[in-house]
Amino acid sequence: xxxxRLLASSRSAGSKVRYGDEEITVELLEPSAFKGVDxxxxxxxxxxxxxxxxxxxxxxxxxxxxxxYWRMDPKVPLIIPEVNPQAVENHQGIIASPNCSxxxxxxxxxxxxxxxxxxxxxxxxxxxxxGAGLAGNVELExxxxxxxxxxxxxxxxxxxxxxxxxxxxxxxxxxxxxxSEEMKMVYxxxxxxxxxxxxxxxxxxxxxxxxxxxxxxxxxxxxxxxAEKARELWQxxxxxxxxxxxxxxxxxxxxxxxxxxxxxVGRIRQDxxxxxxxxxxxxxxxxxxxxxxNAVQIAELLARxxxxxx
Numbered sequence: 001x002x003x004x005r006l007l008a009s010s011r012s013a014g015s016k017v018r019y020g021d022e023e024i025t026v027e028l029l030e031p032s033a034f035k036g037v038d039x040x041x042x043x044x045x046x047x048x049x050x051x052x053x054x055x056x057x058x059x060x061x062x063x064x065x066x067x068x069y070w071r072m073d074p075k076v077p078l079i080i081p082e083v084n085p086q087a088v089e090n091h092q093g094i095i096a097s098p099n100c101s102x103x104x105x106x107x108x109x110x111x112x113x114x115x116x117x118x119x120x121x122x123x124x125x126x127x128x129x130x131g132a133g134l135a136g137n138v139e140l141e142x143x144x145x146x147x148x149x150x151x152x153x154x155x156x157x158x159x160x161x162x163x164x165x166x167x168x169x170x171x172x173x174x175x176x177x178x179x180s181e182e183m184k185m186v187y188x189x190x191x192x193x194x195x196x197x198x199x200x201x202x203x204x205x206x207x208x209x210x211x212x213x214x215x216x217x218x219x220x221x222x223x224x225x226x227a228e229k230a231r232e233l234w235q236x237x238x239x240x241x242x243x244x245x246x247x248x249x250x251x252x253x254x255x256x257x258x259x260x261x262x263x264x265v266g267r268i269r270q271d272x273x274x275x276x277x278x279x280x281x282x283x284x285x286x287x288x289x290x291x292x293x294n295a296v297q298i299a300e301l302l303a304r305x306x307x308x309x310x
Contacts (some may be wrong), residue, residue, distance in 0.1 A: 064302075078147075
């Protein structure tokens with residue numbers, strides 16, 4: 001019998017959530033809650049996932065995890081279904097979904113890497129406040145209102161007021177002046193594409209946008225590729241939509257990508273400083289493809305695999 005169950009901490013257990021025509025009571029997240037469960041889609045802080053994911057696996061479930069805890073574990077596949085679906089075959093009960101900023105970039109890089117190889121990536125991200133959860137969007141609204149009213153705003157979620165501002169720090173100092181968010185893009189990109197030689201130089205910036213991460217990407221390829229050929233590859237790629245008509249002011253923007261599952265690519269152009277570089281602009285809904293959609297797509301991949309093997 002197919003049944004959806006919702007698990008959460010004691011703070012939310014007992015509350016009710018409407019799903020379609022059904023009202024579901026939230027249950028307590030505890031070891032016994034996974035009895036009889038086949039698939040778990042988890043979105044929790046790292047420390048919570050570290051504790052409960054093994055409970056679920058021991059009970060016989062497969063866990064698709066959105067936290068950062070398992071991503072770089074060598075025994076755990078890190079999956080984007082459009083990019084490396086074959087890696088799911090190696091799972092041992094836990095499958096990780098990548099960081100939101102990594103996901104959209106790698107979806108865009110994958111067809112280029114398959115065609116001519118990616119040597120180096122320079123990326124600057126412009127990340128929405130929803131990447132910090134509901135609290136991030138609440139703070140965006142309060143910060144903007146305070147600025148409009150001429151009042152001082154004391155930030156709680158971000159390091160500085162986000163209203164009418166850009167904050168060039170997401171995460172903590174991790175390595176040589178790079179933040180934890182930036183280093184995720186380095187390590188996760190290499191793992192997903194299966195190439196430890198790819199060099200990634202990231203800068204992650206928080207921007208006063210509610211939904212939709214944007215990225216300015218310069219990719220240096222192992223073999224030369226024209227902008228026209230790159231555009232053709234993206235037009236044929238699964239999960240990518242090309243919006244690229246500069247003369248008519250047409251390019252991806254967060255407000256147009258909100259609520260959509262694809263990764264949007266535009267401003268495609270040759271790197272005029274290099275013979276083997278392509279520059280482009282990439283936008284995606286961080287709450288969908290960057291999080292929920294990718295996890296659901298992994299679950300669908302598992303379901304198709306189960307049907308095929310049965």
